[in-house]
Amino acid sequence: MSKIGKATITVPAGVTAAIDGQTVKVKGPKGALEVNLVEEVGAKLENNVISFAPRGETNRHNAMWGLSRTLVANLVEGVTKGFEKKLEISGVGYKAAVQGKNLNLSLGYSHDVIYAIPEGIQIVTPKPTEIVVSGIDRQKVGQVAAEIREFRGPEPYKGKGVKYAGEFIFRKEGKKK
Structure with missing residues (x-):
């Protein structure tokens, strides 16, 4: 289990997030960014909270789970603070x-x-x-x-x-x- 991947990301006010398949797009006051997630991980957006879940049980799935969560967290932080x-x-x-x-x-x-x-x-x-x-x-x-x-x-x-x-x-x- 990934301790990092389990944590959810709260989208702050003034920031919009959209998930289209494996692409996560984030737009905020400083600009817009997007990232393509790997196939091993699925992302969900509900009530301005982004959560991630692995699609398997291997070590690679767990590693990509934490990586995907961190990449999206960096997008949210980048468009708000930089x-x-x-x-x-x-x-x-x-x-x-x-x-x-x-x-x-x-x-x-x-x-x-x-x-x-x-x-x-x-x-x-x-x-x-x-x-x-x-x-x-x-x-x-x-x-x-x-x-x-x-x-x-x-x-x-x-x-x-x-x-x-x-x-x-x-x-x-x-x-x-």
């Missing part, structure tokens, strides 16, 4: 700036890294060493943050690079004579 990831840049001369629809990163290379901001994502740089990625789609926000971090991941000796806010970087001791 999601955001914060990144921190550390290193001498490392900085970021938003220029139009591009994010310009100076990360110690001989050239600036220019990252085109995808549709549905907002990127803000409150400080030159801080990046805030926000949007309504949790997967897309996480993917964009991971792509930005990948340009210069934090290194273990001096901690220079792009890291998530609050991320612990295991530090190594340098060479000794």
